[in-house]
Amino acid sequence: MEQALKPIGTRLVVNRRGSTVWDVRTTAGRYAVKVGRPVPETDEHPGQDWTGVAPAREAAILQSLQAFSVYGTWEYGTWNVQPWHAGTDLYELWKPHRSGEIGIAFDLTPALACATKIASLHDSGWVHGDIQPAHCIVGADNTAAIIDLALAQGGLLPNTLEFPYPGCLVHYESPEISRSILETGTAVPTTASDVYAFGASLFISATGWRHVEYPDDAPRAVQRKAVATVPHRPVTIPGMFGKLVEAMLSPVPGDRPTSHEVCSILACAIDAAG
Ligand SMILES: Nc1ncnc2c1ncn2[C@@H]1O[C@H](COP(=O)(O)OP(=O)(O)O)[C@@H](O)[C@H]1O
Ligand SMILES: [Mg+2]
Known part of the structure; x- marks a missing residue:
């Protein structure tokens, strides 16, 4: 020390x-x-x-x-x-893809590394509650860390450290979480809302688009209203990866893949590309 x-x-x-x-x-x-x-x-x-x-x-x-x-x-x-977890976040890492600088297929290995960490967090009984590209750090050797666990839910903590879940960054918030925050001021994040947030993170990192369209300067309640009521943008990413992101962004939590299924599908897509 x-x-x-x-x-x-x-x-x-x-x-x-x-x-x-x-x-x-x-x-x-x-x-x-x-x-x-x-x-x-x-x-x-x-x-x-x-x-x-x-x-x-x-x-x-x-x-x-x-x-x-x-x-x-x-x-x-x-x-x-x-x-400190040395590395680059997912959004930064995929910048060359977004700007069209490199015409090669996506390297999904960093996404799988992040998905694996999310799945093991879920296995340990915790939900992250604030998944976003900036919280997905990938190191040089393709090891990932999912940072900022401040809003995670799962285990028992001292009462003095508890506060109602305030929702996450709206750009990654699932419709059911947005709806609940609007109606009650708080929500219960789930493994399915983590999968949605990771899907929205993959989508924006790959394309530069937010999952749902709303004006940049809209107040947060207006953004949440859009997330809760407007269908997400069409996922135009081709192939198995695009199908996966689409399923992760399903408005029905039970229709989304689990974090382990996300890992398996990413591994399949990597195999198919290799
Ligand atoms: N353990 C860590 N390893 C590497 N970078 C970190 C770490 N913790 C925070 N950071 C960096 O600081 C930024 C803000 O940290 P974060 O934990 O998200 O806090 P907050 O959202 O409360 O400001 C992150 O996006 C990341 O760039
Ligand atoms: Mg943060």
Whole structure:
């Protein structure tokens, strides 16, 4: 721990309302340091307190999954330290495909690596609840990490770390989650809503399109109304991969493949391409 407290390089990764993340190199290793605080109310957005608790909650979940993490409190909220996962997120990784720079078939290996991690999270009894391309990190050797477990649901946590599930980024939210958030202010994420979110992540990473069409600057409730009521964009990705994404985006949760089925189909598509 003493080594971990001696940073030899610190880089600010994100600093947004409610959350700041640093990439910290120490002689003992590379860590992500996350600091959370409540988001105050503005004219456009209601405030939210959960962002203050999120780092501690995530660390407790990492610990229950036997991953290293430490956490604590500071004046305005909580913080955590966790291992840094070097790599590139799925959206960045598939940029050459989106811009048409390379005309070759998709390399689905990174998608399978991410799907495998999601399936093993599901096997351990947890639902991620916030799957998005930025949370799917793929390393140089095609090992994946699914990060940001702050909203995961599954195991028992201390009461002080709990808050109602607030939904995820609407660009990846399944219709049933959007509907429930609009009606009740919260929702119960499921393995099926994770599969939907991963499907929407694959779709946007492969094509640049959001799963459902709504104006960029629409308020969140309007975005959610669209997700809850408007059919998703047609999936124009060809072949087995396109069929898979289409099934993952099914409006009926029970019609979606499980995360293990997603792995099997991606493995099949990789075999067929190879
Ligand atoms: N353990 C980690 N390894 C690598 N990158 C990370 C890690 N944790 C966070 N990051 C980077 O910081 C960004 C924000 O972190 P995230 O965990 O999503 O927090 P939040 O959404 O609360 O800001 C991620 O998109 C990623 O780029
Ligand atoms: Mg995040």
